[in-house]
Amino acid sequence: MGRLDGKVAVITGSGAGLGAEAARVFGKEGAAVVVNDINSEAGEQVAAEIRGVGGQAQFIAGDVRNTEQVERLYAEAKRAFGKVNVLYNNAGVSPEDDAGVVNTGDSIWDLVLDINVKGVARCCRAGIPYLRAAGGGSIINVASFVATLGAATPQIAYTASKGAVLSMTREIAIIHARENIRANTLSPGPVRTALLEKFLSTEAERQRRLLHIPMGRFGEAREIAQVAMFLASEESSYITGADLRVDGGITAAYVTPEGPSLDR
Numbered sequence: 110m111g112r113l114d115g116k117v118a119v120i121t122g123s124g125a126g127l128g129a130e131a132a133r134v135f136g137k138e139g140a141a142v143v144v145n146d147i148n149s150e151a152g153e154q155v156a157a158e159i160r161g162v163g164g165q166a167q168f169i170a171g172d173v174r175n176t177e178q179v180e181r182l183y184a185e186a187k188r189a190f191g192k193v194n195v196l197y198n199n200a201g202v203s204p205e206d207d208a209g210v211v212n213t214g215d216s217i218w219d220l221v222l223d224i225n226v227k228g229v230a231r232c233c234r235a236g237i238p239y240l241r242a243a244g245g246g247s248i249i250n251v252a253s254f255v256a257t258l259g260a261a262t263p264q265i266a267y268t269a270s271k272g273a274v275l276s277m278t279r280e281i282a283i284i285h286a287r288e289n290i291r292a293n294t295l296s297p298g299p300v301r302t303a304l305l306e307k308f309l310s311t312e313a314e315r316q317r318r319l320l321h322i323p324m325g326r327f328g329e330a331r332e333i334a335q336v337a338m339f340l341a342s343e344e345s346s347y348i349t350g351a352d353l354r355v356d357g358g359i360t361a362a363y364v365t366p367e368g369p370s371l372d373r
Contacts, residue, residue: 155168250295254299255271278352
């Protein structure tokens with residue numbers, strides 16, 4: 110038996126990257142997965158992969174910036190699988206023009222906050238009634254280690270947006286706890302994805318970042334997905350309002366100019 114047997118999970122931004130890997134892991138563990146992305150071709154492919162190995166999955170296109178599309182997402186998920194148990198709000202953006210606070214313009218702020226913050230809020234607003242109807246459920250909002258540490262590479266709108274996700278999720282957890290609805294954030298550290306490659310395009314840049322990670326390596330998408338699966342499952346039934354940092358120890362390290370000191 111899978112650890113998510115009988116659950117229906119809606120995963121935004123799951124056409125690629127961390128979201129796609131989470132969709133595969135959830136499907137393998139028995140969940141019926143609703144793959145959601147603005148890229149229909151990629152999303153359909155992920156859903157087909159899950160079905161190809163015996164899982165249940167359906168792709169529903171949508172943009173988390175659009176309230177009507179978000180509302181339709183959960184309505185169609187309910188029609189397809191009869192209920193919704195898990196909201197995995199993974200969709201996010203980190204534009205190249207997101208720089209330091211002096212150089213980041215209003216249009217970049219508007220884009221990042223609309224997707225990374227208001228997009229999460231829209232999904233919670235539309236999805237929570239379905240969790241109530243199912244007798245409760247789990248909300249997993251993707252934040253980032255930069256919400257705690259700040260970013261070494263300037264990306265002010267992204268960093269601020271992930272801090273907002275942390276705060277918003279804590280309030281959602283408190284307000285809905287008595288409804289058997291849990292809400293937690295998942296904060297990945299540097300993970301080997303296309304997004305990481307954008308910021309660390311050379312081997313020298315990668316090695317400088319690795320100095321600050323006590324485990325001495327980047328995370329893998331599957332490692333993030335496994336923690337998300339735990340938060341979606343009944344194994345985390347007494348966890349709400351928490352931030353699970355999956356970061357190789359980077360936010361816990363006491364960092365010296367030579368790197369983290371692990372012998373103190």
